[in-house]
Amino acid sequence: NLSDLAAMGATPEVYTLALRIPDERDDDWVAALARGLAADQARYGVTLIGGDTVGGGADGDSGPAMLSVTASGCLARGPALRRGGAAPGDDVWVSGTIGDGGLGLRVCKGEAAGLDAAQRRFAIDRYQLPEPRVELGPALIGTATACLDVSDGLVADLGHLARESGLAAEILLAEVPWSDAAAASGYPEIERITAGDDYELAFTAPPDRRDAVREASRTTETLVSRIGIMRPGSGVRVLDRSGSPIAVSRTGWRHR
Structure with a gap:
């Protein structure tokens, strides 16, 4: 997400996180994930503004952990950089x-x-x-x-x-x-x-x-x-x- 924003010339600002935590993941796993997210937030100046969190599934089949992140950023000036636009000789x-x-x-x-x-x-x-x-x-x-x-x-x-x-x-x-x-x-x-x-x-x-x-x-x-x-x-x-x-x-x- 952050790399895609960088490629468009945007500065990352905020992100949302949807998180599914399987039953077998304990509090230590969640705490380690939170520390990692906090470190990246501090490093890249982004803020978590919302999302959703759910637990494991029924019948003991909790499935894998799942994370879905959507980051948004802002352009300080000019149009966004895009994949098209190169000219011969560039x-x-x-x-x-x-x-x-x-x-x-x-x-x-x-x-x-x-x-x-x-x-x-x-x-x-x-x-x-x-x-x-x-x-x-x-x-x-x-x-x-x-x-x-x-x-x-x-x-x-x-x-x-x-x-x-x-x-x-x-x-x-x-x-x-x-x-x-x-x-x-x-x-x-x-x-x-x-x-x-x-x-x-x-x-x-x-x-x-x-x-x-x-x-x-x-x-x-x-x-x-x-x-x-x-x-x-x-x-x-x-x-x-x-x-x-x-x-x-x-x-x-x-x-x-």
Whole structure:
């Protein structure tokens, strides 16, 4: 929810929560959930304004815990950022580092050898506790021409942006930013850009707005990297270090 608001350039304000608590979840579980929500409220400046809470089911079949959150925010200025709006020749940018969410899942599944304890902890936190770019999104209003968050995978999400803009996105794999943990993991680069769960912002902006993008990066203390260009056409092309296209069989998560 917060990452989606950031991708539209909105500042999160309030949220509602519908919560189903199974019978087997005790008071300690509820207290831990409340502490986590309180920490996020303080970190992101959001307020819980309502919702609903129900207990377990009948006949001893309580079912799983269920949480449904709806967050709302406000635009301080200008129209909201949307997926459509990129123009041919626009730069493609991404915040933070890519592939850490997928790496964290691998660590949780015991599939990422070669990482030290700090790198494993970093990857797990990036997967389980992603930090939405709520400062960067609003700073891009008036500069970015299109924007969305990277949840399905960088290739898949840039495909959404390209489709809504009626263009093709070209990614230079050598320019995609990696964390030290991802670089040390041996996790294939093509899988890093298709794994998803990074919750970074991918956006486009005209070349003459590069200084404005860098200023937004500086003022929000958020790393941004220029990783490609928008061109006439459709779909997403990934180019290797020699400029040759790379076949991508799986672009990311597909919503059915």
